[in-house]
Amino acid sequence: MPHASFEGLRVLSLETRREREVEKLIRTYNGDPLVVPSMREIPLSSNTDCVEFGHRLLAGEIDLIVFMTGVGVAKMMEVLSASFDREKILQQLCKRQIVARGVKPVAALRELQIPVAVTTAEPSTWREVLAQMDKKYGDTLARYDIAVQEYGATNPELIAELVHRCASVTKVPVYQWGLPLDIAPLQGAIREIIDGSIDVVLFMTAVQVIHLFHVASDMGVADEMRRALESIAIISVGPTTTEEILHYGLKPDFEPSRPRMGFMVNEAAQYARKVLAEKRSSDSFSGAKPEDEAATVASKPPAWPVQQVAPSTSTMAGFRDGLAPLDILQQVSSSLTSTDPLHVVLSRIVACVCAMVPCDSCFIYTLEEDKLVLRASRNPHAAEIDQLKVSVGQGVTGWVAEHREPVSIPERASEDPRFSAFRNLPEDTFEAMLCIPVLCAGRVVGVLNLQHKQPYFHTDLERRLLATIGVLVGAEIERARLETENLQLADRLESRKVIDRAKGILQRDLKISEDEAYRMMQKESRQRRKSMREVADAILLSESMRLGSKTAENR
Structure with a gap:
């Protein structure tokens, strides 16, 4: 061609x-x-609808929420956080049934640690949203009071269908589009x-x-x-x-x-x-x-x-013919140098890879201890992201991690002796696949996995480009790992300082040794099923209140 x-x-x-x-x-x-x-995107002149939704959410009057866009998730939280306690809003959202239209709202909700019950595959129109809701909830929708986060303009067809199915429907506009x-x-x-x-x-x-x-x-x-x-x-x-x-x-x-x-x-x-x-x-x-x-x-x-x-x-292949390899790498590099969370960055990398190579599925796994954990996917797999784990050596993906070598299977992938199917991933029935190790400083930190429904022969250019992307992604994964370790180390050091201060208070007030004070806190931690840090925080709070009361009396 x-x-x-x-x-x-x-x-x-x-x-x-x-x-x-x-x-x-x-x-x-x-x-x-x-x-x-x-x-152009413009803020609503009034956020009253979103604020009213917040009141109803906290009052327990909303059963199910449909999020239509990733930007809408962020905008809604921005509005609600200005009027309500953010943690209380998040707690209530975690208790509701959540429907997400496609991968972008799923990624935004995942960053907020809000579980998603229903999502849709491409093209993610309102019809797919409705079909998945019918499949998941069926006739029980008639008992639900639902809210729909809107984007730009009302979708009258979706609203009409939901009104027909549900007990009540509340529209929650959080941003809109205006003319330039x-x-x-x-x-x-x-x-x-x-x-x-x-x-x-x-x-x-x-x-x-x-x-x-x-x-x-x-x-x-x-x-x-x-x-x-x-x-x-x-x-x-x-x-x-x-x-x-x-x-x-x-x-x-x-x-x-x-x-x-x-x-x-x-x-x-x-x-x-x-x-x-x-x-x-x-x-x-x-x-x-x-x-x-x-x-x-x-x-x-x-x-x-x-x-x-x-x-x-x-x-x-879209970008593959349209942009030079240098442009592709520049796009990947731009994503990696952003300040966004690792999940968001990896999702962007997946989108870029899919634009470069016309695949039907793309996964990124990260190596954590001796397991490969699914962290990003082209197709929506809300239940599997962060949950699906593959042992090193298990299946083609695990083999790549174990041997640090790429594997390209142009057809009949399921017949490869290294292949291992996962019931939760229908992509494992696909015909062709390419697995690339994600490396950092010569060490495997993950695997990039592409799959195709039809036979596909990957070119040498594609393999080399993806190997380069694997190195870039590996550096980002390693950076995130080190950042997490640093945060954990800082938290441990801070906890140690708090525990030492609490021990000192017990030694002074109870006239006991440091070892006795530590064992006392340890016993309290076990009995109350609280961490040592929480016990120490309670002791320091009590001391602070005592000093405050004493100061007030002296006045």
Whole structure:
């Protein structure tokens, strides 16, 4: 298959957060990019809904909470922590049934140590959320009072379905999307669409679609723009965005094989010219008359399915063709140098690896004592993350850790003599796999594991790149381990100082030796099932209160 190329086509993207990256990708694929920010994140003018949710949560009036985005988790905690005791909020959240839409809210909730009962796999639309809730709870949903953390705008279809199923539904908006402060670039993009200067448009979120039509409507050219879009290649990142495009009377030409920016641009570069040739040669796209516009919108294209391109091959690997290896390593390095927790960093590494190599599954294990512990996964495995442990030497993953050598199995992986299946991981039924040892200073600290549903022959470049990433990740894992050890050492030293102070108080007040004071505290620790530090803290608190009372009397 030839290298993907736009061959000079004018490509419009409405991306805001990653505009430089998408512009670079389009240029890499020989496209003429027009990247126009279409939205900005703004705080709600009032947080009353979120605060009211906090009151109801603490009162025990909420049974189940649906988190739609990872950013929403953080924003909600920010708002609630300003009005309530953070620890009490976290305690209540841990007691509720938690549903998370995809891996990002799962990662955010895991950092807060909030257990997740239900999550969804890609593409993680509201339909998947609802299906998993039905599967998990069934008719018991009718007894639940639930809350839905919203993002940007209300999803009326999801809310309607939940109202039908549950005792009550509370919407909890915590942030929203607004138009850019300067909409002139967006207006200019709309004029280019109408003038026929745009060949391809990439929609990466539903909000981009809403804002494009909102501005066009304010300009009085929404119908004209809709007709112009009929002769442009329209690419939707996934089902949620596709539904919004269908709402405006248009049908995307296809969705990428993975709902990721790299795959989207790569596959648009491969198929856009063919799509354009078919659309622009068809009489049906010669342009509707203005008087026919109402009929055009009324008779929307069938809601489903929208074509999805074939599963990616090695020449369709998103970032792999779009960015040089140095760019990939730069992305990994940027993630590693961030101040985010280890789980978040590893999740980003997984996302980067999946963009580079078109795999169906990716795991990162860290070596802790003699066990490999699953710490990050491409697919949602809320129950297995931090819980699934593989012995060194067990299965292909354990073999790689034991021998410090990579293993590439292009097909029939389950027939390899080193293979060992895990019932909780359906990926173990996949056809091909690549395991890379994660090293630091010549010592194995983890394993990076990729798996494929279909036979896959990894190139030498892929193996070398992943081995390099393994070294970078190994350094980060080792840094996190040393940081944890330092914290534990500091805590032990602080505990020792507190215990010594408590012993001194007992020696002074009870006229006993240091050894007797220590044994007394030890006995109290066993009887009350408290740590020595907790017993010492209690003694110091009592001493502090006694001194405070004495000071008050002297006054």
